[in-house]
Amino acid sequence: MKEVKSRIRNILLIILVCLICTTVMLIALTYPNYHDTVSESQKQLITNSNILKTEYGDIEYAVKGEGTPVLMIHGAGGGYDQGLWLGKVFFGNDYKFISVSRYGYLRSPIPDNASVKMQSEAYKSLLDNLSIDKVIVVGVSAGGPSATQFANDYPERCSSLILISAVSRGPVPGDKDPFYVGIIHTIQQSDYAYWLTTKFFQPTILDLMGIPTQVYETFDPEQKELAQEMLDIMHPMSQRYEGTINDEKMIEFYSVPTSNLRAPTLIIHAKDDALVSYKHAENAHNKINRSQLILYDTGGHGMLSQMDRTRVLVEEFLNESTYDSTT
Incomplete structure (x- = not known):
């Protein structure tokens, strides 16, 4: 009996040693590549954005392109990048993108008493600072609430509203x-x-x-490449974790405001979205x-497999919205 126990103990010890050695080898082989990737991402993030101090908290932003201004409001795990x-994916060229990092993402800190309404007020301050009177507002995923709030609170500043896989x-x-959200949170912290x-x-x-x-x-090869781009753009992930947690607090009791929302609105969602139910779109x-x-x-969350169709829908909607506003 003692020999059997000793043999089992030795086998378990060998397995443990093998696992440790495999882990060490994995880290040794992959860590340099990881370090270079994340270091370069961090360098680019700081280089390509600006910080505006407002009474509603500091807001990180970037402006890219020329043409009709579009306020881009990212989802959970995102940032201005x-x-x-x-x-780029949904619109292409001929637009000026004003992209923000919401509260808790990258270099936008979370102010005291942060709220969806306060976040929309920060957007207004940013547009005032950039001397931009009116924008197309795009809210994606967890960016939906503050996009909708802005469109409601400042109807004169919003020419049209687009909600993509958006929380409402x-x-x-x-x-x-x-349970799966918990797994995402665990991964986000490292x-x-x-x-x-x-x-x-x-x-x-x-x-x-x-x-x-x-x-x-x-997915075809192009769609798989887009999926990888979407994942790569979220390096370093740990700098987006506080924003994800803050989103859950701000959105928990959120309801779409309608008292002043006059902008024509396009809502796009997939029924098999496994992160944000299409019930949000119907709401x-x-x-x-x-x-x-x-x-x-x-299409799932993000609708990468529906990208070509979505681009056409967005273009047609914006053309119709522009015509409506001039008649």
Whole structure:
């Protein structure tokens, strides 16, 4: 009996040593690449943005392009860099993108008593500082509430509103299960863990972010490249974690304001979005008078597989909105 126990103990010890050695080898082989990637991302983030001090807190922002101004409001795990990327993906050229980092993301701190309304007030201060009178407002995912709030509170500054996979209220059935949200939060707190996951387990991390594996499996090479770009743009992830936690607090009891929302609104969502239920889109559509709702059967959160169709819809909507505003 003692010999059997000793043999089992030795086998377990060998397994443990193998696991430790494998982990050490993995770190030794991957850490230099990780370090270079995150260091370069950090350098670019600081170089490419500005900070504006307002009475509603400091706000990090970047301006890129020429043409019709578009205020890009990113989702959870994002920042001004994600907003610029979304602008490129959904709009292309001929627009001036004003992209912000919301409270808690990158270099935008969380002020005392932070709220969705206060965040929208900071957007107004930014536009005033840039001498921009009117913008197209785009809210993506968790950026939906402050985008909608801005459109309601400052209707004279919003020519049209576009909500993409956007939150429009507190949690609803169909949103990501809290267990999986907890996994996302754990990964978010470690830049290395996030880098490893995006490098070697892309379908898994995309599934956690609301793009079902069965949707990913239908991606063509261009769509897979876009998916990787979307993941890469979120390095370093740890600098976005406080914003994600703050979003949950600010959005918990949020409701779409409609008292003053006059801008024509385009709402796009996928029914198989596994992070933000399409019920948010239906809720926004029911509350916003001048809204148009587009629901895809598939596409997941971000709708990368529906990108070409979405670009056309956005262009047509903006052309119609421009015509309506001049007649």
